[in-house]
Amino acid sequence: MKRLLLTYLGCMAVIFILPAALAAISSGDGVRLPAPPSEGGTLPTELNVYFSDEGQTRAIGIEEYVKGVLPAEMPALFAPEAQKAQAVAARTYVYHKYLNYVKDPAAASPAHPDAAVCTDPAHCNAYYSEQQLIQRHGQKWAEEYLAKIRSYADDTAGEILVYDDEPILAVFHAASAGGATEASGDVWARDLPYLVSVKSAGEEAKAGFVSAVSVSRQEFTAKIKESFPNAEFSENSGAWIGERTRTQANHIDTITVGGAEIKGTQIRAMFGLKSTYFDIAVDEKNVTFTVQGAGHGVGMSQYGANHMAENGADYKQILENYYSGAKIVKY
Secondary structure, eight states: OHHHHHHHHHHHHHHHHHHHHHHTBOTTTOOBOOOOGGGTOOOOSEEEEEETTTTEEEEEEHHHHHHHHHHHHSOTTSOHHHHHHHHHHHHHHHHHHHHHHHHOGGGSOTTOTTOSEESOTTTSOOOOOHHHHHHHHOHHHIIIIIHHHHHHHHHTTTEEEEETTEEOOOOEESBOBTTBOBOHHHHHSOOOTTSOOOBOOOGGGSTTSEEEEEEEHHHHHHHHHHHOTTOOOOSOGGGSEEEEEEOTTSOEEEEEETTEEEEHHHHHHHHTOSOSOEEEEEOSSEEEEEEESBSOOBSEEHHHHHHHHHTTOOHHHHHHHHSTTOEEEEO
């Protein structure tokens, strides 16, 4: 009887455990695909990162990676709860990139085909090692801030933001303009339910919140015509700038220049503007852009997060504000 019972239990274990084990293995290359965190799945504690300054890919622990992203992306003087929010966002971002990489390695960036993320801030997130931080800020700065910064990552260790059981694209930027963040669909033509326009205050605390870019009329018209050959500029410069449409957050969505309709994001890229929240003026010699804010405006505003923290919000409240409908889980 005892032998029959053991046999029965063994069969039941095979029935229930084997399918789950097989489901965890991807087809073909044997890479283990993590289940959604809410289903009790696990995510790797280490992954490959392309270190852009070194020109090589190395494996690094996730928590160590977050501790390098935090001081590279957020000022050390920011409030602790803002720092914790940044740590969760950075951790979530890298897992989002990792899962996309695992699902389709062929879609990886040509700049780092063997790694889900890199340390180039223009492409992924910035990252500084302890030695790099000492070189940039000095030993005294490291002694005053480094342990604190690392503790903010430790306080949130393993926490990520998910929506529909998937790590979200937890993007962030320095400072919003106009009192609100941008919806992802207004910037990248990709609507994500957790990246909608939300109210954000305190951005003006950023140094250089208002900036200006001035170019000669000749340079301005040449750059426009380079991308829009059909644009026409008459002697009456007052007619160069036409109708404008705006996003939900009041940034420039499209602007008519020389008769050509141009996206605000294109104008920003052409003339190196800090954001798409700008005014434009033409005088006898120059074209001048007056710009507010810094960054693409989508997701968490770092200065907005710091403002919330200084006014009593904890990191979970900050994240809930900027990533609508996303929830925090521990992987």
